[in-house]
Amino acid sequence: MPSIEDALEEVTRTDIEIEAALDPAEPDGVFRDSRECTGLALQSGGGHLLLSPPTPRPKKG
């Protein structure tokens, strides 16, 4: 049978997990490339959402 300490530890761990899930950091983004944007524009038949050029990515090196 689990001890009171074990039970308290479990509750504390669960509360930490809950808070992390409720206040998540923004994940790193994976940006779309121009070909995909064009494909979406053709597929959607006139949507405007992704017709603009892709967001510049930081240059490597």
Added chain:
Amino acid sequence: MEQSSTSALLQGTVLDLASDVVSALRSGDHARAGGTLARDGAGGNIARAAVRVLGADTLLPTALLRVPPDPGRLAVFKDAVTAHPPRADAAPAVVWSHWAMARALRRLDEPLPGPLAGDGDTEPDAAWLEDAGWQSLTHQLAVLAPLALPGEECAVTRVARRRPVDVARGFVRAVRRRDWQQAAGAGRWLTLLDGVPDTLGLDTGLDFVRLMGGSDPRVALQLEAARLMPAGVLL
């Protein structure tokens, strides 16, 4: 970093719960979101934690479709509100999430459980959101998507109403970053806001989010909410 077993179990239960809500929203039948959640033992602990994470959206079929909540689910919901109040130093999103759950109970005319019984409808502070940049605003609003309901009136919804163009920019950014959960949450907010630019192409964008990220039940939940939103009637 290795994920703890508690974390994995909690995440899995949240996904199952979100799937149930999506099924209920699609079918219009609360029974699909039935009382399969445990209340006792270790299973009960995880179920309460999962309901606390999904928050007020656990009862979304009731809010949007006017179907009565499943009694078993409602009982676990009340348990979760009582068992996991925000700590004194909790982040605003955690505090607002808890407030949204209590608000959902008040909307159902359900007595608030335990220590919350004496609380009024006092809102938490939203100052942290007032001055947020558009990227951070969108991230926070997506996290607080359970507050995006027709007729909802609180400090968070008032900030969102004042900044439709910023939320629209944040939606596009989220799509381009492939952050489907944020995009779906922001899209849900946009369905409620006046002054969203027509050039955004929100419907097309939401279709795209569904295509790319709709297999995640948490994303699907927000998209179903967005789909139902214009017709949604708050109890």
